Amino acid sequence: MSEALPDEAARDLRRAAEAEAAALPALLIAAEHLANTVQMGGHGRRRAGAGEEFWQYRPAHSGDAARFVDWRRSARSDSQFVRDREAQLAQSLCLWVDPAASMRFSGAETGRKARPEKLARARLLALALAISALRAGERVGLTSPLAPPRPGKAQLLTLAQALMAETSGLDYAAPDLTAVAPQARVVVLSDFFADPAGLEAALLGAAERGVSGVLLQVLDPAEEDFPYDGRTVFTSMAGGLRFETREAGDLRARYRARLAERRDRIARIADRAGFAFSSHHTGAPAQTALLWLHGALAGGWR
């Protein structure tokens, strides 16, 4: 990747993400089902297997090839010993950032209290997470087949470019997790305004393959507070939906009730599929969200 000059936006995103990730300790994602994965990685499983770290000496028995015998140890006694290594494996982390038009919303684009678009915040979080995972030796990729999980620093640029390139003309989008390898961890960053049925299908399908992960809802504070009054015509970001009201202020309570209901629904789906779920506002610093993501991935279920 280094010979190909990455475009400016991707570099900027990576720079910002590295700044965010610098504050976190190296992220070690808890790998649950070590035995079933064959990929080597940094996660010691406290038993003998393929790996780099020393685990134990054991008496050689039939079937052990002579080249596995540790001669230095065997010389100190009468029998032959074999040097076992601790089994290690790397975890796969797959990211999905909602590319839909609805994510390109910012409640305050200019001014003193300008907030970034939801998409920008989501990309930043995704890449920050990727950086810390890559530092820990994990393999990171996107859910799409375009960027399968790979370890190493070079993967970072690929990820950044793929994230920047991924946009959609649709108003709302649901994740497609069919290409995710079994036992991988998935991080889904979205506003979850799309029909939850799609999400439910994707998550349950993934759960069947042993995939787990986290869902983070990225919202603008305006979407939470609904600070509108008067006669207003609301249109979706891509213009597909249109809604007119004579007194927007009246709708506030009912909108927030619906939002809470939606959040509830997503949380239930996540629970069933074994995913963790939380919300993040673009008005808040990205650090808190990253901490939560880190915690949720490292600590297993929440």
Added chain:
Amino acid sequence: MTMLGPLGFTAPWLLLGLVALPLLWWLLRATPPAPIRRRFPGVALLLGLADEMVQAERTPWWLLALRMLVLAAAILGFAGPILHPEPVVPGRGPLLIVEDGSWASAADWPRRIERLTRALTEASAAGRPVALISLADPPPAAPPFTEAADLIDTLPGVQPKPWEPSIDLDPAKLLPAGRYDTLWLSDGLDRASRAPLVKAVQAHGTLKVWQPAVPVLALGSASVDGTKLKLPLSASAPVSRTFEIAALGADPSGLERELARQPVTLKDAAQAEAIFDLPPELRNRITRFEIAGLRSAGAVSLTDDAQKRRKVALISASSAREGLELLAPTHYLHQALAPSADLVEATLADALPVKPDVIILADVGEVAERTELQDWVEKGGMLIRFAGPRLAAVDTSADPLLPVRLRQGGRSIGGTMSWGEPRKLAPFAETSPFAGLTVPDEVTVREQVLAEPDPDLGARTIAALADGTPLVTRKTMGQGAVVLFHVTANAEWSNLPLSGLFPQMLERLSVSARPAAPTAEDLAGQTFTPLKRLDGFGLLIATEAEAGVKGEDLAEGPPGPDLPPGLYGTEDQVLALNTLPRGRQLAPALWPAGVAIEGEAAPKQMPLAGFALAAALVALLLDILATLALSGRLRGPRAAAVIALAVALMPSPPQAETMSEARAIEAASNVVFAYVPTGDGAIDQVSMAGLRGLSQTLTRRTTVEPSEPMQLDLETDDLALFTLIYWPVTETSPTPSPAAYVKLNRYLRGGGMILFDTRDADLAGMGAATETGRRLQALAAPLDIPPLEPLPRDHVLTRSFYLLQTMPGRYDGPIWVEAAPADAEQAEGMPFRNLNDGVTPVVIGGNDWASAWAVDDVGQPMFPIGRGQAGERQREIADRFGVNLVMHVLTGNYKSDQVHVPALLERLGQ
């Protein structure tokens, strides 16, 4: 113009637009306010929600009404409404404008000028030629008709005169020939010359009169009645109102101020009298009376000697023998003076402390308190001595309190033992103060004291006998004078005290007060020079070398161009000629029937278009706010801005008149510097930063550790709490109020210091060549500032902490401090003079010290000074000057006292 009651419209057809208002109602109602379009991802959640309120579907009625109001006000405004419009009938042909121009016009002069301007503008627009005549200042010949526009330019030169138009105006000479209309701006007073002029004017064309509805008021001359001053107030028509008469005069410090005020109530009357009963000290100070709030020469009444009561000390050597009152030396003096003067009859030692104006010694030979009396005369007293047997008996050659040396013994002319006849008086010389008085034939002198021949004798003689021997001699001493009557004050030596001439002579010598109304005879033969002149508005103007006026004219003539009202004086007396001649009865002017009189009583025409349009604009603004509020756009910062604007537009409550306690404690608890705000925010910031920098320098280098500097509020702060006041002067520096000046003066007297800084590198050299220089002069004029001099090399400021030669700031110009006393001497063995007294209350310069001292928040200098290292050196010297200045304020002349150190050391050594 169309009239609707008192309203007129210049463009009435526009009002038809009002018919369209209902249409607008219908249109506006049909259109609800436009919606805002918003992009909002959460719209997915909104789908299916229904509106509960339907308020915004149609424009609310009150908003509709507001918008209709906007439109209606705009239509009305453009239709040009005028309240009480003056019917304009365009005239034709030439126009003659006659202005009385007397003192009675002065009270409402601006309105007259306004009316004149209007008339001229109208005439100019109509192309009518105009001529203007001021009757009080009549042109020598009939004025020609000229362009009205040209006359407008000359209007500022037209001023009311402090007299009335002359009685014998000749209409034929005054009025131009031909047909023309006339506009007469009358002052409202009737006078004899008016009727013929009206007739003459009407012969030329129509006459229109403009005359104010309020009666004319005037003050007469004050007269004395015992201890009271009576002041007649007359009006041209009966009125019912209370007027206040103010008596003005010099206070003990010589400034003119109001000494007394007396309300006078007219109850449907045209005449009233204000009676002032004041102590003599106060009454003698009064120089004029005024009707408060009226600007006119007629509302001013000047006073002169006639209103003053002098304090006269009568002293005779011997107490009269009992029962021989008529022989007492002072009897006739007493009779002559008692009505018009306050008499003090005591011994000389008792009389001197009460400070009499005049001391009369009747036949006193030896004066015991000679030096005291001489001092008193030299300070302006008038000593009048009368001869007698005692004076004749003593040797007076060494007596300085006599105008001439006297021959001992005197002479007897017409006694039983002499051959001669009693002598008569010679007529008085032109130069004598008695000039013009008639000498009665029956006055004779039988005995007198004789003057030694002397070169000065002729000049000192102011009255003589027929044979030329001096009868009255006078000598000036310092500011006063000594007068000697060579006869006795009683009838022993002559019958002069019995004659009517005697009180007249005393009066001419200003011993007794003149009668309030002097007759021609009283003033005959004297020439009065104008001292001060009244202008039409009642202001006293100094005169410059004007020709003298004969006393007879002054007594008789009403004021006129040749005899302007004012103060006239001779060497000995002052006479006031008031605007209102004695006996003038004010009466309202009457005009023949058929003359159109345009008065001030009619309400003024008032164009309302501005108000209507302003109302439309205000309603429009309200509409904007209401629309914003309705459509939900008036939120957050917008609402805050609207509220802030509304709060800003509210009248702010009056500020506290005194310094707040917290501020006073802060200022009093430590050394605090203050600066006077200039009204220019940038300069004030620099002043603040400069004083802060100076405070930091002082804290670092000396034991003076000042607190944070303060911005001074001259009106409320107690200045005594501030150590040093820095006063930057700009072209636009605001002038403090008189009360603030009182405080500033108290501050300066109490040892405070003000550092004036013109910040212009002293380009003007403290002159008025620059704007700031002029401003500084104007600002500092009311301050008690002692004489100043450029900082001498040995001033204590140069060594109060650091040794300095220059006092630079950003510039390095000279500075000015209080001048050293003239008798300052160089101390022995020291390079500087002995200047121990007085901290200079002001330091004046233009070096922009604050900029040199100014530091920013991190203690870095705010402004560059000079170039490179030399500039930094200059900043250092500037800092040192600041330290020296503060040390000078705080320690006074402590360092100057060092001149005594050698002497002290020497004494200690012994």
